Amino acid sequence: MARSVAVVVLLAMAAVAAAQAPGPAATPATPAAGATGPPNVTAVLEKGGQYTTFIRLMKETQQDTQLNSQLNNSFNGNGYTVFAPTDNAFNNLKPGTLNSLTQQQQVALVQGHVLPQFYSMDSFQTASNPVRTQASGTDGPYTLNITSTTNSNVNVSTGVVEVTVTNALSAVKPLAVYSVDKVLLPFELFGVKAPAAAPTASTTKPKKGGSTEAASGPAGAEDAEPTGAASARAVGWGVAGLAAVVGCLL
Numbered sequence: 001m002a003r004s005v006a007v008v009v010l011l012a013m014a015a016v017a018a019a020q021a022p023g024p025a026a027t028p029a030t031p032a033a034g035a036t037g038p039p040n041v042t043a044v045l046e047k048g049g050q051y052t053t054f055i056r057l058m059k060e061t062q063q064d065t066q067l068n069s070q071l072n073n074s075f076n077g078n079g080y081t082v083f084a085p086t087d088n089a090f091n092n093l094k095p096g097t098l099n100s101l102t103q104q105q106q107v108a109l110v111q112g113h114v115l116p117q118f119y120s121m122d123s124f125q126t127a128s129n130p131v132r133t134q135a136s137g138t139d140g141p142y143t144l145n146i147t148s149t150t151n152s153n154v155n156v157s158t159g160v161v162e163v164t165v166t167n168a169l170s171a172v173k174p175l176a177v178y179s180v181d182k183v184l185l186p187f188e189l190f191g192v193k194a195p196a197a198a199p200t201a202s203t204t205k206p207k208k209g210g211s212t213e214a215a216s217g218p219a220g221a222e223d224a225e226p227t228g229a230a231s232a233r234a235v236g237w238g239v240a241g242l243a244a245v246v247g248c249l250l
């Protein structure tokens with residue numbers, strides 16, 4: 001009799017202990033996950049160590065605070081992907097390239113490096129081209145084409161610039177940041193002004209829907225186009241980009 005009571009008590013104690021065990025074990029995980037907070041694109045880039053120009057451009061165009069606040073906000077559950085050009089990439093631009101852009105065009109340039117969708121290296125293969133960026137103009141969003149290469153890297157093309165993506169600085173949802181060694185000059189800002197890249201120009205009039213038509217070959221130079229028209233249009237793009245930013249902020 002006394003013995004079976006003891007067994008019952010022991011079993012009861014074991015049951016209580018078992019019920020309590022998961023509690024203490026699970027507790028440490030919660031604060032650890034909560035402590036990370038929303039991702040911070042600036043911090044990721046600073047840690048990378050070779051993105052000072054891109055950090056400065058993001059700051060000057062207020063795209064750092066814009067993206068960070070979007071990352072700390074649930075309105076886009078899809079996350080974001082950033083292609084971050086290295087300082088070398090900026091150094092390799094034709095001298096004066098950045099200075100030739102208006103503030104609004106610089107906004108569009110930065111936004112053209114940001115996708116409103118998180119892509120892991122693997123999920124790039126599911127991207128459906130053309131992929132839209134955060135930048136947009138009167139003909140709609142600036143786009144990029146993303147294609148897989150043989151050695152499981154991906155190529156990203158604006159129609160003006162193509163670059164291979166190999167290195168992720170961060171790839172934890174909701175923020176992926178990939179290093180690129182070229183600045184992704186948007187077709188919408190640079191496509192019509194790329195004489196060196198174009199073997200022939202079969203048309204004399206600038207195309208309105210240029211971004212998709214550029215695919216068939218290197219960007220078609222509009223040799224016959226007066227530069228004044230090109231820059232007037234470029235300003236239009238920049239204004240549209242600013243309007244998009246203002247729209248986002250409202």
Ligand SMILES: *[C@@H]1O[C@H](CO)[C@@H](O)[C@H](O)[C@H]1NC(C)=O
Nearest residue numbers: 040041042043044046068069
């Ligand atoms: C993001 O990181 C940068 C650099 O570390 C810091 O200056 C900034 O305050 C951070 N922003 C937010 C929203 O935490």
Ligand SMILES: *[C@@H]1O[C@H](CO)[C@@H](O)[C@H](O)[C@H]1NC(C)=O
Nearest residue numbers: 037038040068069071072073
């Ligand atoms: C994120 O948003 C919450 C709620 O608006 C705010 O309290 C918090 O300070 C924000 N965190 C950062 C790092 O900006």
Ligand SMILES: *[C@@H]1O[C@H](CO)[C@@H](O)[C@H](O)[C@H]1NC(C)=O
Nearest residue numbers: 147148149150155162163164
């Ligand atoms: C990827 O881009 C690199 C660099 O521009 C280029 O040399 C290569 O041919 C491209 N590969 C594919 C499969 O498009």
Ligand SMILES: *[C@@H]1O[C@H](CO)[C@@H](O)[C@H](O)[C@H]1NC(C)=O
Nearest residue numbers: 129130145158159212214215
């Ligand atoms: C991007 O991909 C789309 C769809 O495959 C294609 O129609 C377009 O020509 C491509 N553009 C560039 C710049 O490669």
